[in-house]
Amino acid sequence: MKVLFAGGGTGGHLYPAIAMAAELRKLVPDAGISFVGTTSGIEASEVPRLGYQLHLLPVRGLKRGWSPAEIVANIGVVADFVAALGRAFALIVRETPDVVVGTGGFVSAPLLLAAQLMRKKTLIQEQNAFPGVTTKLLSLLASEVHLSFEAARKFIVKKPMVFVSGNPARSFCQEDSSTARISFGLYGERPTLLVFGGSRGARSINNAVLQWVGEITASANLIWQTGELDFHRLKKQVPASPSLWIAPYIENMGAAYSAADLVLCRAGASTIAELTNLGKPAILVPYPYATGDHQRHNARALVSSGAAIQVEDDNLGEQVLVKNILELLRDADKLRGMGAASRQLAYPDAARQLALRIIGLTKKL
DSSP states (O other), rough: EEEEEEEEESSHHHHHHHHHHHHHHHHOOOOOOEEESSSSSSSHHHHTTTEEEEEEEEOOOOOOOOHHHHHHHHHHHHHHHHHHHHHHHHHHHOOOOOOEEEESSSTTTHOOOOOHHHTTTEEEEEOOOOOHHHHHHHHTTTSSEEESSGGGGGGOOOTEEEOOOOOOOOOOOOHHHHHHHHHHOOOTTTTEEOOOOSTTOHHHHHHHHHHHHHHHHHHHHHHHEEHHHHEEEEEEHHHHHTTTESSOOOHHHHHHHOSSSEEEOOOOHHHHHHHHHHHHOEOOOOTTTSSGGGHHHHHHHHHHTTSSEOGGGTTTTSSSHHHHHHHHHOOOOHHHHHHHHHHHHTTTTHHHHHHHHHHHTTTTT
């Protein structure tokens, strides 16, 4: 069995593919697994580091404006796409995959299209509640389409062979919450807020937390991942406190989640999958410049189920943010209810189930 994964650019597109590939290795140890990506995406370093072969295609994303410069740039993007499509045909002829899996990003479009035109089995895995253009168009010819949110189904024209399977996410070992808090040097029995904005951080969230850090740490623990860009600035401005742990990056994210009663974060698809798998209540701040505004759609899926509260990026500086945080941290019953609602949206076995679907497609050849 040979499977070719296409997806990358960001971790949100790449890591679901890596999770599926890892499950395939467990289920079919002799499976031939390789990836297709670009030199500029995260896959250029991550895929070889994990021991998979990476094939490179020259492709870029379209600019989303209509200025003369953007129109000219898009002419070059289209030319690159045509060249990438030709290379994708050649790659499929050379590699002879049984199934091609697309998880999003610029590179998935030419490979999926080439595979479909060559009548190969294709599986699309969409992470967001609002599917991207590639998913919407190529789902018409895909063998199977797998969504992470039920809310995404209405955007897919093709109805047969469309499944809600969840988003493969990192798994974490959970530990006693008091023990986890103590491991961060915090009070073991205090309610705890976890704040993060991705590995690079989120400046608007960081600035808001900086504004309210004194009020938060007066009655609660704060575990704060700032990202590299803001860490040194914030570290100089935040007074030391036995209720505060601050760093550019959290190495042991499992312990951080274990310690947390509430999470303040963006609404990326991978983050949503982690929150729901762990049943964590959240205050979600959608990134306002995300493609297709997909983070707002992701957040709504949790908010409508009672698993999260949504705060707009523009409102982070208002008193309502710290008011929501402190009220929730004092209301254990409300947090338990939100956590239970979050867990109802979880697909903790998503990677394995998707791997089984890939294997199933090879048996239909």
